[in-house]
Amino acid sequence: MIKARITVTLKNGVLDPQGKAIEHALSGLGFGGVGAVRQGKVFDVELAESDKAKAEADLKAMCDKLLANTVIENYSVAIT
Amino acid sequence: MKSAVVLLPGLNRDRDMIAALTKISGKPPVTVWQTDTEIPDVDLIAIPGGFSFGDYLRCGAIAARMPVMRAVAEKAAKGVAVVGVCNGFQILVEAGLLPGALMRNTSLKFVCRQVKLEVTNANTMFTRRYQPGQIIRSPVAHHDGNYFADAETLARLEGEGQVVFRYAEGTNPNGSINDIAGIISEQGNVLGLMPHPENLIEAAHGGSDGRALFEGALGLAA
Numbered sequence: 001m002i003k004a005r006i007t008v009t010l011k012n013g014v015l016d017p018q019g020k021a022i023e024h025a026l027s028g029l030g031f032g033g034v035g036a037v038r039q040g041k042v043f044d045v046e047l048a049e050s051d052k053a054k055a056e057a058d059l060k061a062m063c064d065k066l067l068a069n070t071v072i073e074n075y076s077v078a079i080t
Numbered sequence: 081m082k083s084a085v086v087l088l089p090g091l092n093r094d095r096d097m098i099a100a101l102t103k104i105s106g107k108p109p110v111t112v113w114q115t116d117t118e119i120p121d122v123d124l125i126a127i128p129g130g131f132s133f134g135d136y137l138r139c140g141a142i143a144a145r146m147p148v149m150r151a152v153a154e155k156a157a158k159g160v161a162v163v164g165v166c167n168g169f170q171i172l173v174e175a176g177l178l179p180g181a182l183m184r185n186t187s188l189k190f191v192c193r194q195v196k197l198e199v200t201n202a203n204t205m206f207t208r209r210y211q212p213g214q215i216i217r218s219p220v221a222h223h224d225g226n227y228f229a230d231a232e233t234l235a236r237l238e239g240e241g242q243v244v245f246r247y248a249e250g251t252n253p254n255g256s257i258n259d260i261a262g263i264i265s266e267q268g269n270v271l272g273l274m275p276h277p278e279n280l281i282e283a284a285h286g287g288s289d290g291r292a293l294f295e296g297a298l299g300l301a302a
Contacts, residue, residue, distance in 0.1 A: 014228060017186045017255070066145060069138055069174065071181045072228060 002047045002055045008068045008075045009040035043067055052079055081298040082122040083109040086152065088143045091130030091167060093276065100278035101126065104294045114146040119155055124297045127152070129166030129221070129276060139182060139224045140170030149175045161205055161297045162270045166222055169262070169272035178263055178272045179237065180229035185222070186255030192221040195251040197261055197275060201241045204264055205299075206271045209292035215248050216289040218275035225254040225274035227263075237263055245273055271297075 010016050016038050023037040045062070049055045059077045068075040083101045087094055094111075101109045101124075109126070112119050119125060132143035143149065149171065156162050156177055164172040172178045185191060194217055202212040210216065229237065234257065237243050245262035252259045254274070262273030277290025294300075 013230075015183070015186070015226075015255075017184050017188050017226070021188055066137070066141065069141070069181055071173075071179075071230070072183065 002049050002052065002079055004045050004047065004055065004059050004077060004079045006043040006045060006059060006063060006067055006075060006077050007040060008043070008063070008073050010038055011072055011074055014072045040073075041067075055079060081105050081124070081300060082107070082120075083124040083126060083298065084119055084122040085109045085111050086114075086125065086127045086148055086168075087111050088114045088130075088132040088146065088148075088171075090132040090134055091128050093129035093166065093278070096276070097126050097128040097165070097278050100281050100290075100294065104281065104291060105298055105300065112148055112151070114143070114148050117147050117151055119148075119151045122160065123299065124161045124163065124294070125152055125155060126278075127162070127164040127168030127171055128278075129168060132167055132171065135224075138170075138174065140167055140172075140174040143167075143171045144174035144176075153177060156265070156267075156270050159267065159269050163206065163293075163297060164270075164272040165276055165278060166220075166225075166274055169274055170224065172270060172272040177270050178265060179233045180227055180263070182224050182274070183226040183228050184224050185226050185253070190221075190223040191225075191253040192219075193253065194218065195220050195253055195261075195275060196248040197245045198248040199244070200246050201244045201264070203241070204244055204268055204271070204296075206264070206293050206297045207244055209296040217280060217287055218277055218290055219279045220253050220275045222254070222274055225256060227254075227256040227260040227274075229257065234258065240266065242266065244271060245275070
């Protein structure tokens with residue numbers, strides 16, 4: 001069994017209205033030093049696989065095919 | 081003229097689309113379910129609005145990976161007219177049949193109102209019953225209609241006349257780049273738009289500005 005964490009974030013230059021709203025809310029709570037906030041997604045995936053290289057290739061394929069929209073998002077895969 | 085409507089769990093404008101196509105074409109469209117792998121021979125395939133798969137992951141993302149969308153892609157490659165409205169537009173971009181992406185409205189609010197659209201390209205099978213530059217009315221109802229494309233894609237869309245509808249007169253409800261409301265594929269047979277022309281097709285709706293889109297796509301006389 002391999003466990004992995006996939007992180008999906010918006011590409012630079014893509015506007016993130018939700019991140020902006022969170023940024024304003026944090027400022028409103030008195031966190032004065034908050035710069036830009038960008039919202040992303042995290043997926044924890046369990047794979048019935050023992051070969052790490054094969055797992056990593058599969059996880060990247062999952063990102064390309066479904067988990068990330070590569071028009072607007074980047075992803076990274078970390079096997080834990 | 082024959083039409084088909086794609087059905088997916090979580091869509092909620094499917095009945096509106098079926099009613100509109102029935103009234104305009106004179107016969108009810110065939111319906112195809114998410115697991116269907118073939119679509120009958122029709123002149124127009126419509127993907128209605130709603131919240132397919134609860135908008136989980138990203139709007140339209142899961143619907144775009146259902147077997148029926150492979151069948152839609154095959155028909156589109158053969159030149160069959162395909163129109164995606166609202167969630168249908170989101171599904172078409174997620175399926176890669178149209179470029180770009182639809183993101184959360186900049187206001188972060190769900191918008192449900194009437195907007196004005198400029199017909200920026202009247203030289204398509206969907207817009208040939210309109211005049212170039214004509215301003216038409218159309219309802220919108222969405223949370224994620226903020227069209228985005230990278231600079232290169234955007235330049236191509238604008239340069240090739242693939243931007244078919246633009247929000248007019250300051251009515252952009254979602255922050256969409258270049259006020260884009262609807263785009264068409266390079267081949268000119270796949271149209272995606274956030275507004276709901278199927279909800280403005282007869283006097284009882286308060287107007288029929290949307291009717292000509294379906295008449296054009298179905299090749300019917302005005």
